[in-house]
Amino acid sequence: MKNAHKLTILSLLTAVALVIFIAESYIPPIVPLPGIKLGLANIITLITVAGFKKRDVFIVLFVRILLGSIFGGTMLSFLYSIAGGFACAAITVILYPVLNDKLIFVTSVFGALAHNTAQIIMAAFLTSTPAVITYFPVLVISAVITGSFTGLAAYFALKRKFIKTTLLNR
Amino acid sequence: MVIYMKKASTWIIIFSALILLSLVYIFISGKTQGKTAVIESDGKTVKTINLENTDSPYAFEISGQNGSNTIYVENGRISVTSADCPDKLCVRRGAVSSPAVPIVCLPNKLVITIKNNSASAPDAVTGG
Numbered sequence: 001m002k003n004a005h006k007l008t009i010l011s012l013l014t015a016v017a018l019v020i021f022i023a024e025s026y027i028p029p030i031v032p033l034p035g036i037k038l039g040l041a042n043i044i045t046l047i048t049v050a051g052f053k054k055r056d057v058f059i060v061l062f063v064r065i066l067l068g069s070i071f072g073g074t075m076l077s078f079l080y081s082i083a084g085g086f087a088c089a090a091i092t093v094i095l096y097p098v099l100n101d102k103l104i105f106v107t108s109v110f111g112a113l114a115h116n117t118a119q120i121i122m123a124a125f126l127t128s129t130p131a132v133i134t135y136f137p138v139l140v141i142s143a144v145i146t147g148s149f150t151g152l153a154a155y156f157a158l159k160r161k162f163i164k165t166t167l168l169n170r
Numbered sequence: 171m172v173i174y175m176k177k178a179s180t181w182i183i184i185f186s187a188l189i190l191l192s193l194v195y196i197f198i199s200g201k202t203q204g205k206t207a208v209i210e211s212d213g214k215t216v217k218t219i220n221l222e223n224t225d226s227p228y229a230f231e232i233s234g235q236n237g238s239n240t241i242y243v244e245n246g247r248i249s250v251t252s253a254d255c256p257d258k259l260c261v262r263r264g265a266v267s268s269p270a271v272p273i274v275c276l277p278n279k280l281v282i283t284i285k286n287n288s289a290s291a292p293d294a295v296t297g298g
Contacts, residue, residue, distance in 0.1 A: 032262035034276050076277065123274075128213020129281040134272050137192035144185045158191045 009167055010052065012061055017044035017064040022072040033135070035080075036142045037117050039112060039150055041068075044091055046108055046154035048099045050101065051167060054093045079126065080119050087118035101158055108151025112143035200268045202286055207248045211242065213281040221246050221267070221284075234278040241282070248282060250275065 018101045021041040028035060041064065049057045064086050069078035092115040095107040116139040157163050179272045209217040211234045228253065237254040243264075248263035249265035250273055260275035266284060272283040 015236060029257070029259065032259050032264070033271070034257070034259050034274055050175050070172065085282045103176070103181065105178075109181075109185055117283070119189070123276060127210075127274075127276065127279040127281060128298065129279070131208070131210065131272055131281050131283040133243050133276055137269060140192045154244045 006052075006056075010048070010056055013044050013048050013167075014063050014067075017041045018064040018067050018071075019043065021068040024115070025068075025072050028079070029141075033138060035116060035135075035139060037146070037168075039115065039146050040153075041110060042088060042092075042108065042147075042150045043153045043157065045089060045111070046096075046104060047157055047163065047167070048107060048149070049092050049096045049107075050104070050154075050158055057093055058086075058089055061085050076126075080122055081154045084115035084119040088112065088115035090114070090138065101155070105148055105151030105153050108154060109144055109147030111139065112147030114152070116140070116143045191224055193227055196271070200271075202269060203246065203267055206285045207243070208283045210281045210283070219243055219248065221248060230281060234275075234280055237278045239278055239280050248284070249273070250280075250282070253278065 001162075020043070024038055024040050027038070045057060045061055048060050062085075065078065065081045069075075069081060069159055073081070092111040095110055096104070099107050102140075117136075119153040120135055120147075121138055122130060124130050187190045188202055191226070205220065205222055207217075207221055208215055209219070209232065211232055212247045213248075216232060222245070222262070224245045227242065229240055231240050239253040239255075239260060240251050242249050242251045247265040247267045248262040252261065253260050253275055254275040255265050255275050260273055260278075260280065263273050266273050268284065269286055271283045272284070274280070
């Protein structure tokens, strides 16, 4: 894949992730607990890891979170997002080569678990209150459910001919 | 062993078990009624309230670094009735009486946890 082509595709993925991220922030929380969200932008992270190098995945993620926090968030939300996003990307990048496309929902669930764990640790750190760790079981349930959902979405997206040939050049 | 790890069904079982375990944990810790509510603002314990000794309900305000929350204490329960944070998740949480899940206001750095210490706590203590 030529450099200009690759740059365009990655920019496209970042833009789509950004839109999903911001649109999702407008959905009112159905559960009155902080940190429970759908995490749909992670679908893009999964698609990116399926066709690009590890470094590209982190770049797409970082740019998306940076711009997302500038456009639709606060400095506080940036800290939470970057903690969760980085942990999720790290796990995704490690697990995807092992598990591959068929088990991408597994990678997604572990990514979601990493995301929520990193966020709760960040919350404990920022509020100086270790007691928030009590939230962990709720976040585990949320991570498994949302991770499965986004993982399935990525699974079916990767099966589409358009995604495979045009985006990922496979 | 490796063969099982490559099957999708193995992982579905593992994840379902994970959800089940978490639900059981939440359910069990939700059964125990808490005696003491510990209110922490920005990491420092500002109030410890014995919920069982509360005869008449009362409310008070906690001012944190970024904003304030109004806390309502009644016999056996505690809740946040109003807050000036943008998401108001703490208010929507409702009243809490078990140690299962604390009330958290992340923007105002407020955490209310219910503890079960059998050691008698004073009715109300103000710190710092």
